[in-house]
Amino acid sequence: MRRIGEAEHIVIIGGGISGLSSAFYLQREAERQGKELRLTIVDGADSLGGKINTLQRDGFVIERGPDSFLSRKLPTIELAMDLGIEDELTAQNQSGKTAFIMKEGKLHPMPKGLVLGVPTDLEAFMASGLVSEEGKRRALQDLEMPGDAPEGDESLGGFLSRRLGAEIVQHVTEPLLAGIYAGNLSKLSIQATFPLFAEAERQHGSLIRGTQHQQQNKGKGAQPAWPEGLREELKGSAFLSFKRGLSSLVDALDKALAGAERRLGETVTALVKNDSKEDGKLAEARYEIVLESGERIAADGVIITAQGFHAASLLEPHVDAAALHAVDYVTVANVVMAFDKATFGVDFAGSGFLVPRSEGLRITACTWTSTKWLHTSPDDKVLLRCYVGRSGDEEAAKLPDDELKQAVLEDIAKSMGITAKPIFTEITRLPRSMPQYPVGHLDNIAGLRESMAKELPGVYVTGAAFGGVGLPDCIRQGKEAAFSALSEL
Numbered sequence: 001m002r003r004i005g006e007a008e009h010i011v012i013i014g015g016g017i018s019g020l021s022s023a024f025y026l027q028r029e030a031e032r033q034g035k036e037l038r039l040t041i042v043d044g045a046d047s048l049g050g051k052i053n054t055l056q057r058d059g060f061v062i063e064r065g066p067d068s069f070l071s072r073k074l075p076t077i078e079l080a081m082d083l084g085i086e087d088e089l090t091a092q093n094q095s096g097k098t099a100f101i102m103k104e105g106k107l108h109p110m111p112k113g114l115v116l117g118v119p120t121d122l123e124a125f126m127a128s129g130l131v132s133e134e135g136k137r138r139a140l141q142d143l144e145m146p147g148d149a150p151e152g153d154e155s156l157g158g159f160l161s162r163r164l165g166a167e168i169v170q171h172v173t174e175p176l177l178a179g180i181y182a183g184n185l186s187k188l189s190i191q192a193t194f195p196l197f198a199e200a201e202r203q204h205g206s207l208i209r210g211t212q213h214q215q216q217n218k219g220k221g222a223q224p225a226w227p228e229g230l231r232e233e234l235k236g237s238a239f240l241s242f243k244r245g246l247s248s249l250v251d252a253l254d255k256a257l258a259g260a261e262r263r264l265g266e267t268v269t270a271l272v273k274n275d276s277k278e279d280g281k282l283a284e285a286r287y288e289i290v291l292e293s294g295e296r297i298a299a300d301g302v303i304i305t306a307q308g309f310h311a312a313s314l315l316e317p318h319v320d321a322a323a324l325h326a327v328d329y330v331t332v333a334n335v336v337m338a339f340d341k342a343t344f345g346v347d348f349a350g351s352g353f354l355v356p357r358s359e360g361l362r363i364t365a366c367t368w369t370s371t372k373w374l375h376t377s378p379d380d381k382v383l384l385r386c387y388v389g390r391s392g393d394e395e396a397a398k399l400p401d402d403e404l405k406q407a408v409l410e411d412i413a414k415s416m417g418i419t420a421k422p423i424f425t426e427i428t429r430l431p432r433s434m435p436q437y438p439v440g441h442l443d444n445i446a447g448l449r450e451s452m453a454k455e456l457p458g459v460y461v462t463g464a465a466f467g468g469v470g471l472p473d474c475i476r477q478g479k480e481a482a483f484s485a486l487s488e489l
């Protein structure tokens, strides 16, 4: 029950980047508006950060979850600046930028001008060995075919095969885009994942022409202006990270939110709606958050940033949560291996490689981390990060540690000829960690939010399950939820 004069209380479920961003912008905006607000962050894990989890070991900076973020989407940079940690931002090594794709056991450099798997430099594409002559001719038919996008949403795989043909999708586009979602393109929604592709076809009648146009117009409105004061060298890097790892962001948020209560290691099991009024004058706090221990926390507003399947169980007694059940989650693992440079026997001129399903390896990609990110490794060492697990092929990610390590060692021997013994291996399993937005996702979520506005005013859902999985999208969504929650109080 809330007493007169007490600050309103918002409970944020989930202390990952979405929840922390919500809390940070709620606190900042409430201060700006002179509103008194009490904040509580509840997370079932023992520490904040959710998927973000940096390990410092023997001079290495090892990312157990995400390792960087897209610079073009500004919310992460803006948040770093709001927190005063922009000096810690670091750019990708510009001399190790080339990425490779495996084809029939060999690593091929990605042709120049490939934008998310769509060729825009046609000369470079025609010279590439990644796709057969027939596959190239089929991809270029995109320039002649009419734009015949169906009304509404369609699958990313269906769209790409329709425009570019099956071969380029199988060997180039799928491994590239699946790197982001660990997904099966034929099940992912184009509108919820890469709406710019659909936009390209709609506006230019061709995916290639539309993507070329989008690239040419970068910096002319398509790329929002860089925040003032951002260091020049950061602007040229497609991806950024932090010198001491992404956990710097979490640590800075933790510090900035010193005034917020935290309930870590406590899982929320139910959301209860209080409908009764006290003496007809002052409503009780509108909601109660029930913890696993049975304790109840009164809340005037609630922001849920839990994974879709967790959020669904909290919402289900109040609204139809089918939109969240429709979001599958894929289990992945990442296996980081450190080596001595002296015995490694291989040199890299690039950032890593992707492995199409047809290659039959257990690893789906490998980042040459010490070449791509110079801050991650001592000069005399090498750091590799291998990804395991994708939609429809999650078994390898669930192997016991010794078998998983062996599988990765076999795959790096096959793909790169590496036979050196690692100094150490760090395995991180991320069960049900990659949300897969199904066709129709955006409409499903809009419907869910509409019924929540009716049945659960003051309760918001946001985070990776909703409008984008990357860190910038999660921060943007967290911020939007903060503004909605505050304006509704």
Ligand SMILES: Cc1cc2nc3c(=O)[nH]c(=O)nc-3n(C[C@H](O)[C@H](O)[C@H](O)COP(=O)(O)OP(=O)(O)OC[C@H]3O[C@@H](n4cnc5c(N)ncnc54)[C@H](O)[C@@H]3O)c2cc1C
Pocket: 013, 014, 015, 016, 017, 018, 019, 042, 043, 044, 045, 049, 050, 051, 052, 064, 065, 066, 067, 068, 069, 070, 266, 267, 268, 269, 305, 306, 307, 310, 311, 332, 334, 430, 433, 434, 462, 463, 464, 465, 468, 469, 470, 471, 472, 474
């Ligand atoms: C292996 C991997 C690599 C990735 N790489 C990148 C990358 O390089 N760049 C990038 O931009 N993005 C990357 N991503 C995506 C990005 O990391 C995530 O989408 C993002 O961190 C999700 O943040 P979130 O706060 O929405 O969710 P989470 O980080 O999942 O946080 C949700 C939190 O809610 C808590 N929770 C859930 N249910 C309850 C409950 N009932 N009670 C209490 N607490 C609860 C959980 O414990 C968790 O801490 C990667 C993801 C993975 C898995």
